[in-house]
Amino acid sequence: MKTGLHLTKGLRVGLLGGSFDPAHDGHAHITREALRRFGLDRVVWLVSPGNPLKARGPAPLEQRMDRARAVMDDPRVTISDAESRLGTRYTADTIAALKSLHQGVNFVWLMGADNLRQFHRWDHWQGIMGTVPVGVLARPGDRISARTSPAARIFLHARLRQEEAHLLPLCDAPAWCFVNVPMVSQSSTAIRAQGAWRHRAGDQGAENAEK
Template identity: 65%
Template structure:
């Protein structure tokens, strides 16, 4: 099962794009969007979680994708804590952490990042402007022997950690930051953008 964490402030078509790609490219049976209480690496707090959950649920309507606030219910704040709690709660479920290439570029700044790599396989989806920085990152260099390349990426969901894969996708330029800056942070605007209206 893929786990795509983030503030989703707001959720947008780019999130939908990488989620569908992750299901297909990494051989996943399901994906959970983990709508976080807040990002420890960001100084500004997100919109209320109820608003973000509602917008995400309107936007991401797919039978294999579930929107959840489980981090809030678990009381975890960092990814490593969340993964440990999920693995304890869902014994036997094979989790894969999903993230954009922008996150891989600074992954070594995450709390307990090496524990994350040791716990679960990691699927990295290329986003605009972050490919080179991600591929040259400390994490990519340190775990180069654990990378699944080409068609092997499809086996990521069954791989034993540490394992990771980096896939290039047709790009969707939308970002939550750009949406907030443009003042389009409303449910109807985000859903309209996602549908191409």
């Protein structure tokens, strides 16, 4: 399988993309919430080669994947380098390729409310909304700004109520659902700022990637 993923027809699969630089308990927490709230069978962490919206490159891919596996130890969650395998860098292209290669799988794109705020900056973002259902997980501080974002306003007609969240994987796109979840306070930015990730002793490769 070109993607390295083994997904069978009919599965409800959440896709959580990002640099995971580094992965942390916050990622694991929203993944567990997504599995429960959206009625998903699986979640795939798509560890990206790099984020087109970020000027500086992340730590090496294998290092980030190893960290992700250590943080998210759940048989329902797959840590994947599918974007690297497919040669895609933009979410729209990744989703199109996954849907083509894994026909019959019910994909849901997962994102935090912070991403919804700037979703209109993504490449072909309206095409993403028209291709797969989108599940948005919001911590308290991000709720108002996300709900008033351009994407939320334009696709207001396609929004499901929180109590309908479990129906999202079987909805025809465009469809999205905004759910409030208690969040842990960790962030990748804070971990990097503490110097506990890329500048560990002996982590020369990651340090060079930051320069």
